[in-house]
Amino acid sequence: MTDKIKKFLESDLLEKYLLGTTSTEETLKVERYIAIHPEVNKTYIELQDNLEIFAKLHAMDTPDGLKNKILDRVKAEKKSHSKFYRYIAVACSLAFLFAAASFFFWNQNKSLKEENTIVNNKMKTIEDNMKQQLEDVRNQFIVLNNPKTKRYNVKGNTKAKELKAVAYINPVKKLSYINVKNIPNLPEDKCLQMWAEVDGKMINIGIIKDISDKDKLLALPYGDNAVGYITIEPKGGNKTPTVENIVANISYAN
């Protein structure tokens, strides 16, 4: 037996451990000694046996009825224990239901809000479009009915002889419109695009899609000394006009 073990056995750590009065640190130490050293383990087993023997020497008859009291208390404990867990379970499921319902309503609220925003935006777009269209129609009416309005007949050059259009320019109201009456047959990959040169800048007015547009008045940006152009461009339109493909120009300078 090493001195270390001897010293350990001479201390009252093992006895304290036997009675369950060791601190956590001491418990770990004792349990380590018991696990590692067979002598300590043997002493511990002997101590336990002796304790049992010694305790049994002091056994006393328990009073009648004490056993039933104890069993009743244990049963009550068991019941309240399971009752407790039942309450916990009920509380848990209620909490879960509440959480699920909260999430559902929150989610619904969120999607309703999103929908509301979308509807509002749509309404605003429609309103803006309507205003725009109304303004356009009003301007068209003004242009067509105003005595100051000048009417220009536009014809295509040799590249597009079939092109016929009428431009309405009103310098007083500073409005200009063009009405394309007829467009030439173009190859599949070409289209007619309108431009306006205002203050030296080329502005894209749009593509003349087909002859069904013939009753429509296309607004032209007005400018003093403005010139309108129609060019043949690749299908889908171009960013800048191809000068050599100009088929018509509308000079509505005063």
Next chain:
Amino acid sequence: MSTLLEKHIVELLQDRDEKAISLLYDHYGDTLFGVANKVVRNEELAQDVLQESFVKIWKKADSYDSSKAKLFTWLFRITRNTAIDKLRSVNTKSDKEIQIDVSDVYNLGTESTKPELMDVKDNLNKLEPKYQIVLEALFFEGMTQQEASEELNIPLGTIKSRLKIGLRELKKIYGSTTLTLLIIFLL
């Protein structure tokens, strides 16, 4: 000494079967009642202690680890600690006055009338009082060896040696009855 009965009881305890408590009471009730009574020195209080101890045993069933202690050691710890707590709560004022009354040692046998234990009681009386006092102080009174040394006015070294000799003597006296006791407790 982990018997089949102990294993059976532990299994029942861990299965939350209250039959375990009934079996524990039948096999250890008298001993634990004696332990409680030795600590609180009052049979009424000892009954309360035993009730509370069994409730604790039931509640703490999961914490029992058979690799760390014998079933009895575990039961003893719970009962002894419950009894010490009880004594403190009931009698905090006179806590300091609790002393080892030597006459108690001789009264032991009269409290129990269990015929099968009579031999054992006789044996206990064969153990010299000086060893009994030390064993009781350490095992039942909740004293450390140092406290027992101060309380009994015996040097620490003597406490240590009396504990060791006392236990050895006990085993010697006891050797012949161990088997009988074992059989009694197994039945």
